[in-house]
Amino acid sequence: MLTVFGTMALDTTRTPFRTEVRILGGAATFASLSACVFTKTAMVAVIGSDMPKENISALDRKGIDTRGLVTVKNGKTFHYDSSFDYNLSNRTTNKTELNVIADFNPVIPAEYAGSDYVYLANNDPKQNIKILEHFASPKLVACDTIEYWIEQDRDNVVKMMGKTDAVVINDSEARLLCKEVNLARCAKKILSFGPKFAIIKKGEHGAILFSSDGEVFPAPAFFLDEISDPTGAGDSFAGGFVGHVAKIGKVDFRTLKEAVIYGNVMGSFAVQDFGVKKLLSITADDVWERYEKYRNLVQF
Amino acid sequence: MLTVFGTMALDTTRTPFRTEVRILGGAATFASLSACVFTKTAMVAVIGSDMPKENISALDRKGIDTRGLVTVKNGKTFHYDSSFDYNLSNRTTNKTELNVIADFNPVIPAEYAGSDYVYLANNDPKQNIKILEHFASPKLVACDTIEYWIEQDRDNVVKMMGKTDAVVINDSEARLLCKEVNLARCAKKILSFGPKFAIIKKGEHGAILFSSDGEVFPAPAFFLDEISDPTGAGDSFAGGFVGHVAKIGKVDFRTLKEAVIYGNVMGSFAVQDFGVKKLLSITADDVWERYEKYRNLVQF
Numbered sequence: 001m002l003t004v005f006g007t008m009a010l011d012t013t014r015t016p017f018r019t020e021v022r023i024l025g026g027a028a029t030f031a032s033l034s035a036c037v038f039t040k041t042a043m044v045a046v047i048g049s050d051m052p053k054e055n056i057s058a059l060d061r062k063g064i065d066t067r068g069l070v071t072v073k074n075g076k077t078f079h080y081d082s083s084f085d086y087n088l089s090n091r092t093t094n095k096t097e098l099n100v101i102a103d104f105n106p107v108i109p110a111e112y113a114g115s116d117y118v119y120l121a122n123n124d125p126k127q128n129i130k131i132l133e134h135f136a137s138p139k140l141v142a143c144d145t146i147e148y149w150i151e152q153d154r155d156n157v158v159k160m161m162g163k164t165d166a167v168v169i170n171d172s173e174a175r176l177l178c179k180e181v182n183l184a185r186c187a188k189k190i191l192s193f194g195p196k197f198a199i200i201k202k203g204e205h206g207a208i209l210f211s212s213d214g215e216v217f218p219a220p221a222f223f224l225d226e227i228s229d230p231t232g233a234g235d236s237f238a239g240g241f242v243g244h245v246a247k248i249g250k251v252d253f254r255t256l257k258e259a260v261i262y263g264n265v266m267g268s269f270a271v272q273d274f275g276v277k278k279l280l281s282i283t284a285d286d287v288w289e290r291y292e293k294y295r296n297l298v299q300f
Numbered sequence: 301m302l303t304v305f306g307t308m309a310l311d312t313t314r315t316p317f318r319t320e321v322r323i324l325g326g327a328a329t330f331a332s333l334s335a336c337v338f339t340k341t342a343m344v345a346v347i348g349s350d351m352p353k354e355n356i357s358a359l360d361r362k363g364i365d366t367r368g369l370v371t372v373k374n375g376k377t378f379h380y381d382s383s384f385d386y387n388l389s390n391r392t393t394n395k396t397e398l399n400v401i402a403d404f405n406p407v408i409p410a411e412y413a414g415s416d417y418v419y420l421a422n423n424d425p426k427q428n429i430k431i432l433e434h435f436a437s438p439k440l441v442a443c444d445t446i447e448y449w450i451e452q453d454r455d456n457v458v459k460m461m462g463k464t465d466a467v468v469i470n471d472s473e474a475r476l477l478c479k480e481v482n483l484a485r486c487a488k489k490i491l492s493f494g495p496k497f498a499i500i501k502k503g504e505h506g507a508i509l510f511s512s513d514g515e516v517f518p519a520p521a522f523f524l525d526e527i528s529d530p531t532g533a534g535d536s537f538a539g540g541f542v543g544h545v546a547k548i549g550k551v552d553f554r555t556l557k558e559a560v561i562y563g564n565v566m567g568s569f570a571v572q573d574f575g576v577k578k579l580l581s582i583t584a585d586d587v588w589e590r591y592e593k594y595r596n597l598v599q600f
Contacts, residue, residue, distance in 0.1 A: 086481075087481035087482060089481060181386075181387035181389060182387060182526075183504075184523070184524075184525050184526075202505065204483075205502065205505035205506075205520075206505075206518075206520060208520075208523070216523045216597065217597065217598070217600070218506075218520035218521070218523050218597065218598065219520065219598070219600070220505075220506060220508075220518035220519065220520050221518070223484070223508070223516045223518050224484075225484050226484075254600075257600040258600055260600075261600055297516065297517065297518065298517075298518065298519070298598065300517070300519070300554075300557040300558055300560075300561055
């Protein structure tokens with residue numbers, strides 16, 4: 001079983017081609033929707049009473065265990081409003097309303113404490129460190145982080161990473177965290193914090209997996225002609241990555257290499273429609289089929 | 301046989317770690333040194349009488365046919381002076397002295413006219429178009445170009461590409477040429493100019509091969525912990541790419557996919573030492589060995 005902790009949000013996403021207001025989003029949502037294709041997934045997050053019920057039903061229908069969702073009465077859900085440029089490559093934040101997230105004191109339901117796999121989607125590193133104490137003895141803990149926490153609380157970001165087995169992080173955030181441009185050096189620094197694996201996500205350029213044993217695995221992204229909305233690609237990557245490791249039940253380099261490919265595959269689905277729409281509609285068969293397509297694509 | 305036409309230069313390259321003054325460089329030099337591992341390679345370029353004899357001997361020793369080198373008496377060789385930043389990722393041009401290149405009226409030696417393979421390393425597109433008339437019936441003509449020509453003479457760049465079978469181009473230059481950020485759209489546009497293949501080089505992120513039949517092949521770069529001097533990586537990629545096609549003697553997608561990998565391999569050698577130093581020292585065995593390493597690296 002995999003427990004995902006992080007944000008569940010209402011996103012307003014604007015592209016030059018289309019705008020969607022207050023649609024389901026959040027790091028934990030994308031990661032869970034992606035992971036649930038691979039393994040039994042439970043979600044811990046806080047929402048306000050303004051979160052439409054059908055969004056939770058949609059997660060339930062995908063088999064996600066939503067008992068860990070805490071609804072704050074009269075509270076408002078985390079709301080993120082952003083705009084993409086014509087090329088969908090640069091995002092501008094219009095508004096970030098933390099709302100119920102600000103004072104959340106997360107509790108891990110007793111049923112989740114035995115989780116073998118834990119994914120800490122981007123969140124307050126101090127909260128993440130505390131949450132890890134709730135789990136008995138997970139086989140793999142992975143985390144992500146963003147610019148905001150690196151800038152506000154780098155010490156605890158580093159401490160949190162030291163308590164995980166795998167760090168999944170964007171290239172720009174790895175560079176900010178490590179004060180290095182060279183991604184190999186960034187990975188070495190992240191591994192020096194304690195985790196056994198560092199996965200650096202490079203958006204359209206794919207990802208690179210590094211192990212503390214010196215192993216490296218670069219993988220290009222699945223190739224898409226067109227994308228609709230880049231929101232959630234990194235979270236979906238992480239969900240597919242951790243989900244596949246949980247499914248296989250082994251934390252070795254070979255499994256993690258496959259997990260990177262599944263991460264790429266899930267990220268490629270996420271960007272094909274607005275918000276979580278595509279992730280809601282795909283089946284396990286769609287995922288295996290795209291995995292095979294990916295294998296053919298990169299074969300030489 | 302492969303004929304390479306382009307610049308042979310003296311480069312002054314400055315990094316925060318080391319500076320080398322007036323060392324052997326130029327697009328045709330890197331491309332030829334890279335291609336000659338795969339196939340019989342002849343070079344056409346103009347130099348001044350200041351080009352040290354040992355540089356030409358070094359090419360001769362690698363088996364490159366240098367009869368196409370034209371020395372202008374009392375002329376000065378093309379000189380390019382540039383500096384890299386601390387991360388070796390941004391280059392600043394300090395000085396560009398065209399010298400003998402400016403008025404060169406290239407002649408293709410009769411012995412080269414039967415070449416089955418032609419690589420037009422970055423050069424004046426009008427000159428390239430004229431040069432192609434000297435070749436009887438090559439099986440594959442490939443070309444590259446740079447910002448300078450796209451800005452000065454875009455029409456002839458497009459016309460030149462229409463007379464080739466494969467365009468090998470940097471991502472930033474593809475974007476500039478096509479006025480598109482999305483690389484898939486750039487490739488479509490380049491293919492619409494006439495060539496059957498477009499290869500977009502992405503530096504540390506590898507390369508993507510596109511065919512006019514809609515086939516795509518993304519390949520990550522060979523992974524290196526450290527680099528010494530990025531100069532010539534793209535030209536070495538192109539040399540390995542065209543060289544492998546010439547060696548196999550087939551212009552199909554399967555061969556071109558392998559050629560992209562050999563391009564990555566040759567680019568990775570080029571950046572490991574200053575200027576052409578590494579390319580001068582490697583053997584065919586080194587190349588096959590790294591190709592196998594690459595295969596293992598990306599396998600999953």
